Amino acid sequence: MGFERFIGNPSAVQTVREMLHADRLPGALLFTGPEGVGKKTLALMLAQAAVCERLKDDFCGECRHCRRAAEMIASAQEDLAKRREAKDSARRVEGLVYFDLQVIAPITRYILSEQIRVLRQVAYTRPFELPRRFFIIDQAQDIHWQAVDLLLKVLEEPPETTTFILVCPNAGELRSTIRSRCQRLAFSPVDEELILELIKDRTNVPEPKQRLVARLSHGSVGRALGFDLPACLARRDVWLEFFQSLSAGLGPRARAPDWQQLFDSTRKLSGDRDSFDDMLATGTELLRDLLLVLERGEGAQVSHLDLIPRLKTWASTFGFAGIVALKEGLDEAHRLQIRNVNQQLGLDSLAVGMVSSRRDAGQTGLTRL
Numbered sequence: 001m002g003f004e005r006f007i008g009n010p011s012a013v014q015t016v017r018e019m020l021h022a023d024r025l026p027g028a029l030l031f032t033g034p035e036g037v038g039k040k041t042l043a044l045m046l047a048q049a050a051v052c053e054r055l056k057d058d059f060c061g062e063c064r065h066c067r068r069a070a071e072m073i074a075s076a077q078e079d080l081a082k083r084r085e086a087k088d089s090a091r092r093v094e095g096l097v098y099f100d101l102q103v104i105a106p107i108t109r110y111i112l113s114e115q116i117r118v119l120r121q122v123a124y125t126r127p128f129e130l131p132r133r134f135f136i137i138d139q140a141q142d143i144h145w146q147a148v149d150l151l152l153k154v155l156e157e158p159p160e161t162t163t164f165i166l167v168c169p170n171a172g173e174l175r176s177t178i179r180s181r182c183q184r185l186a187f188s189p190v191d192e193e194l195i196l197e198l199i200k201d202r203t204n205v206p207e208p209k210q211r212l213v214a215r216l217s218h219g220s221v222g223r224a225l226g227f228d229l230p231a232c233l234a235r236r237d238v239w240l241e242f243f244q245s246l247s248a249g250l251g252p253r254a255r256a257p258d259w260q261q262l263f264d265s266t267r268k269l270s271g272d273r274d275s276f277d278d279m280l281a282t283g284t285e286l287l288r289d290l291l292l293v294l295e296r297g298e299g300a301q302v303s304h305l306d307l308i309p310r311l312k313t314w315a316s317t318f319g320f321a322g323i324v325a326l327k328e329g330l331d332e333a334h335r336l337q338i339r340n341v342n343q344q345l346g347l348d349s350l351a352v353g354m355v356s357s358r359r360d361a362g363q364t365g366l367t368r369l
């Protein structure tokens with residue numbers, strides 16, 4: 001129990017524990033860094049340690065305050081889930097009750113004004129049950145613009161018994177006036193070996209693929225634990241077939257790339273927006289790998305490390321210019337998608353764009369060889 005369960009980011013943990021040990025908790029903290037590395041988890045641990053009756057710079061999980069804190073976290077999560085499901089907009093913020101340990105997160109796309117209004121109201125009262133109150137504002141970059149000033153006012157006149165912990169991937173997305181009121185703690189991607197251990201201990205990923213999943217998690221514990229390997233491999237196969245047909249079209253016994261097959265596969269896989277985003281992300285990842293093996297060869301930090309021999313063949317066939325052209329095609333598909341153009345249309349035009357740009361670029365690639 002306690003901080004020893006936290007995976008990665010030892011210096012962030014150390015900083016937090018020193019604050020607790022010295023009884024120097026700032027009124028406002030800002031936890032930044034990539035998704036899935038435990039920013040919110042450490043914020044919750046900090047709050048729990050600050051109220052634990054038995055330990056000073058850790059928490060026991062058993063004392064009255066620890067148990068109460070855990071209940072508050074669970075209730076807040078339950079409440080949030082219910083509000084997110086509410087169809088009626090008034091219902092979403094009706095009767096908001098904030099506990100002494102409260103996670104405040106977007107109910108819609110935003111953290112709504114009413115949420116910040118209630119936060120402000122409660123923050124200046126004495127804590128109800130715990131010695132100190134903690135408001136953890138998750139995805140703080142999504143606070144509705146109408147509510148940002150309200151939060152700023154609270155941070156400018158910090159309540160004595162409340163600590164705010166803003167959690168946000170990129171501090172640059174917050175207004176500088178908010179940022180400057182907080183003590184910042186930066187998180188890094190978690191070490192790959194730690195992620196690998198976690199995959200071995202806590203998932204059913206088969207042994208031969210464990211290293212691959214660790215690498216594709218890019219330092220995110222969250223991603224590693226929720227990794228959908230079959231879906232990832234299915235997405236990848238579409239791209240691999242696509243690369244294969246492109247490279248066949250460039251070889252000495254050139255034949256036309258099999259567009260129909262690419263269209264059929266993507267149609268099957270990109271049924272909704274999320275999976276379409278994932279499709280594009282996988283494509284981007286593979287193109288980055290192609291560039292890496294082309295430029296740095298064997299020792300490069302390739303994501304899809306089980307594919308290195310094939311990636312090398314394709315990379316030398318496409319050449320630098322060919323890979324760049326493919327990347328441009330992919331970016332175009334992403335732009336189309338952001339503009340809400342029919343997703344399949346976006347993907348189809350990507351493929352068509354790729355064949356024309358690739359023909360010119362591919363020639364350049366071949367000349368280089």
Ligand SMILES: [Zn+2]
Binds near residue numbers: 052053059062
């Ligand atoms: Zn305790």
